[in-house]
Amino acid sequence: MGIIVKSHSKPALQLNCNAGLECGEENKMLNKKLTRKEFLKVVFLGLAAIIAMPLLRLFNIKANVSRKDARYYKNLAG
């Protein structure tokens, strides 16, 4: 007769459970309602991010591009 070894190791990936929570435990955070103040704060931050993105891009050229003087151009008055 073979010996059945019961494994006590946890699976590498826990499915259907929220990270950091035991299975079955409710995520109380999801049930919490936002106050008006918190809601407006989120909307404001979102709008600010959308407006700021083009400006960020202007000043934040990533390191994998060059900034070297080009040739064949002229400055325009005004």
Add this chain to the structure above:
Amino acid sequence: MSKVKCLLCPRECELKEGQRGDCRARMNIEGRLNTLVYGKPCSVHIDPIEKKPLFHYLPGSAAFSIATAGCNLHCMYCQNWEISQREPENTRNIDLSPEEVVKEALAAKCRTIACTYSEPVIFFEYAADTGRLAHKNGLLNVWVTAGYINPEPLKEAVTFVDAANIDLKGITEDFYKTMSKGHLKPVQDCIKTMRSAGVWTEITNLVVPTYNDTTEDFSRLCDWIVDNVGVEVPLHFSRFWPMYQLKNLPPAPEDVLTRAREIAMSKGIHYVYVGNIPGHDGNNTYCPVCKNILIARRGYMILGYNIIDGKCKFCNHVIPGKWE
């Protein structure tokens, strides 16, 4: 901060502070025009020179090929759109200075450095510095270009470009506007200038179904070539494959490419090739006098070679090109 006007290509973009040109590779930074792609290629390969395609220039040799992101045209069928229609911030670039390009090309025993894939015009400064260094080290320079460049930088380019394959994408202004968001005349001027400056020139026409594949299109294209640059400039008709914004079209039929070649030869053009169809008779080079096969090819591979000291082995006719 002042606006700048780029004078590299016919678009002549006027750029406010922080604005980049249509090519995506040049930007006004603090009132000075900067190139964003100097020493930052996103494609580096060693290719057979036949891939450019160049069939009359150092056949069988290897070309050290580089490209950066960006392009000053926006062709709906671009085969390299993933780099040509991207900002350099959005491509994976490596650091490769002109010195390093030359060093790598020599180490790989390449005969040429090819600026290709996207568009060398838009990485002009990088191509120019690399090209001059290449000459100092015994290497030759190849451009694979759409030819959309202003006369002044072109005058400089011909001092370091040794061979070029130039796209003549269509023969009508309407085609260039619709297909590439550009104009025809600057490209034609570039072809004429390169040829008259002694740059070895070959022309490619990509045959796109329903856009430039009529008998009239081929006839007019060939007439222009014969009248302006002569019958000895090799002409490549290349087969379109569905790509980028034209995935709805089928590949160009083989018989259309065959017809294009026949029309070109009937107009007197000596060397007419068919590309992207391995095994086609148009892969080979024939003597225009005795009609014997001079170079047998399958795709990019050379299977037979009958040119001796730049002449046909059979009838001694001088075959234009650089053979050694």
